[in-house]
Amino acid sequence: MEELIKVGSIVAAPQLVGALIVYVDGRGQKVNGRIVETEAYPPNDPSTYKFTGKKLSRSAHFADAGTIFMHFSHGAYNCLNIACGEAGTGDSLLIRAIEPMDGLGLMWHNRYGELMPDKPLKSQLHNLTSGPGKLIQAFGLKPELNGALLGAATSGLTIVAGSPPANIVQTSRVGLTKGAGLQLRWYDADSPFVSRR
DNA sequence: CCATGGATTGTCT
């Protein structure tokens, strides 16, 4: 998977739809899920040019391929990115939505602060990981992961090959004011966990 | 189920 990421976000982001993301936290608890929605933030993207200032929290966007970049958004939420280019390039992809697989009970507790009921509501189940801020909460990912390496024991975060979607859709990115016209979002058309259509 | 508007806070200007 690491080889694939080096090719740049525009090629890597659609390829990651269907891949499996695995996280083992500090206590050894494991959660994983299937990636169903990604976005690309390539070099010279109008939405990322403001990050060219060398702020520490933004620098991982410009790090070497495979580096984890936690983007802080709207004062309260983090988003999980993976750097995709050579160091200094400024190229990363964003994981926007995940379909939960193992560790469902832990995800439920992380997000709702309560034990998962025997018969969970379908709407609440979908609400678990159907957005970039939501999946960070469900997996229990912390901003301290910024700058760590994907696939390294220190990060606990890994991406492995999964099942490619039967139908993939390419469309515009969500929530941006700059670069909103670019078609740099991809999602699995058959997944109910996609954040927005 | 879908659409709309408010809340909220670190970072940059």
Next chain:
DNA sequence: GACAATCCATGGA
């Protein structure tokens, strides 16, 4: 002081 790669509550169909 303004902005932002979001989320959630609320109201109506």
